[in-house]
Amino acid sequence: MPKLPKISGAELVHILEQHGYLQMRTKGSHVRLYPPEPSDFKKVTVPLHKELKLGTLSNIMKDAGLTLEDLQ
DSSP states (O other), rough: OOOOOOOHHHHHHHHHHHHHOOEOOOOOOEEEEOSSSSOOOOOEEEEOOOOOOOOHHHHHHHHHTTGGGGGO
């Protein structure tokens, strides 16, 4: 299995927006995004860190239905 890339929270927010997610609020250093309607995907919260931990990135990808190719 290929390794996940190291990306920032801002980059992930941009990728999610390209897939139809909408920013609903920002609280502190976290952004809450909602999936396009209707959708089987979950709401996600992305921390705006310089580099996301791989476990955090993996869980957000799973909840949002993103693949490794979506991050390229």
